Amino acid sequence: MADNILMQTISARNLSRDFGSYPAVKEINLELKHGEVLGFLGPNGAGKTTTMRMLTGNLAPSSGSIEICGIDLLDKPGAAKLHIGYLPETPPLYHELTVNEYLLLAAKLHRVDNTNISSALDEVKLQCGIKDIGNSLIGTLSKGYQQRVGIAQAIIHNPDVIILDEPTVGLDPNQMREILSLIRNLGTNRSVILSTHILSEVTNVCDRIQIMHQGQMVLNDSLSGLKERGIGLDEIFSQLTLDKKSSEEI
């Protein structure tokens, strides 16, 4: 049991969030184990980004609880956020800084020890393939490189949980493949939540998938489980997320 709790890196229970009278997320549960890559799927407007913003402390839930590595995010945000690395939909980059300056800032803000900062910087640049552009201004980089810098800031403090919101949007197929293999590597010793609507990405890198639709969690299953039952991801995705009316039309 103790091991079980230790292994659990994210545990969100009965999470809800209303915007005015509109319920964006309704009573969802989300659990993640160490070394697991979770594919977080859903059509546009399903509430994925809202959920991720809640998990990273950017948005307070209307009700429910979130624990990150056993630390309550709402009670001790400072301690809990130390364990999270977050790449939002739009990478949060300061275009006037160089890559090195920016990563140094990210490391300091995440309380990386002064003695380890330069090695952490080198390691993360190597991992994300941005070793040679350390002195370039972020504003001058291409979209793909900016995305990598975004991932680098999310993992620089070696977090237990990495949350990536559509990290492959706007990348060319080669860059996409590289980023996905990076995510796969990260997932071996950390937990990763990968939000996307590209289904093939999920089958390549994820262990488990959760599908959201209209603010509710409609599927939570392992990929191998789906495979065993002979259900294709495309098939179940459209089954669960198309409303009845439109599926009848098809």
Added chain:
Amino acid sequence: MKFFRSLHWIRNLQKKYSLMILTIAHKELKSLFTSSLAWILLALVQLVLAWIFLGGLDAFLKIQPQLIQLANPPGVTEIIITPLFGTAAMVLLMVTPLFTMRLIAEERHNHTMTFLISAPISMTDIVMGKFLGIMVFFSAVIVLVITLSISLLAGGTLDFGLLLSNVVGLFLITTCFASLGLYISCLTVQPAIAAAGTLGALLSLWALDVTINNSNSIAQDFSIFKHYENFNRGIIDTFDLLYFVLFTFTFLVLSIRRLDGERLRG
């Protein structure tokens, strides 16, 4: 023993927090000085103030022969430096919106606010760090004004008490401008709107001061420039000090509350 241990704990906490505030302030200054805006405005402010300063010096030299005949003539500090600091406050009022507009609004506009909020730091760290950063910048402007004043030592002596009171007053009125600008920057996503709002608010404060006729009205107690006038004349009054400190404190707290509330409202 237990007491000592708790002290140690507080010191550690302080170290941790001030470090984060310094990190944010450092980043703020870096962003500021990589843009040409800071340099251009520093140069223009200095140009305007040097002009005023030289004008004052010219006037002083003209009336100097008559001053000598007076029993208790006003010194060079009163004739040149006091008006210089009066103008400096007006100039800072004009340029504050241009610097405070970007503090929070631009972070939101560029989607970098998420970067700060996701980091294990509090809203207080963010607000105080940004305030500290912008105040370091404004202090540079004030140092330039002091340098102008000190250059008068080449030809005479200065009333350092009056100069000190002016410097303290200018610094405090700038903290008020900056905290108000920071708060208005928290209210919007568009830096330009933050700038317009701050300029409007500051000009209203100035208009309040201009329209006060009755010297005993309560409005006078609320007028930011009336309090500055005392410093300008060389009077450091606790009421004025308290007013400036409370003004700044209020808007910093409002900024923190505003940003905290945002997570709830979404």
